[in-house]
Amino acid sequence: MTNAAEAGPDLPRALGYLRKHLLMTESELSEAEGRLAHFAQVRGFRLQQIYVEELETWPAAFEALIEAAGTDGLSAVLLPSMLHFAVLGPPAEIKQYFEQLTGTRVLVAL
Template identity: 55%
Template sequence: MKSERERAYAYARKHLLMFDSEVNRTKEHLAYFANAAGYELAATFIEEIETWPAAFERLIQAVIRDRVEAVILPSMLHFAVLGDPTNIKQHFEAATGARIIAISNAVSHTLGDTVS
């Protein structure tokens, strides 16, 4: 019997002057990491500059509703606009039960060895 992969969502904040091609590369990077780390990436939430924190709020609702196990970020800096990233991470994990994984912190010499 095939075991199911844990589902994950991804979140990234678009920055000023970011081109659509950069957003697409970020999505591809998140999807690649999720797959390599053993997750099924079910959705990616992109925060637009003009509407923040709308995508973050949708992310929280979706994680709770869908009982997603993990949320993958390119780096913790994508939470910085919301406040201190460490505090946001702690509150998010406590409120949703999902683990935050920042790719910049998680990548080691052997992908998947270290996920925090």
């Protein structure tokens, strides 16, 4: 899990989630985190943290994300793409499950 820059304490809270792929470099990871932070800023969210799913420990970050998303006041979870849910099952079904379980919207940072 990676901490992201916080901005604007009165903005709606968001968390990020991404899954590292087998050959992902630290530069690519940093770029993906930067895209999530930029999307949050443009859409008016305060990105509190980005959960990074490691290949060796999955689904630990997803489970931690579910726990964190259950807290009051969280507005959204941001993903670089729906493919980051793909390893857990069909992305649309995982999104629906996550939203129903936590009451938190899942948004793709395009």
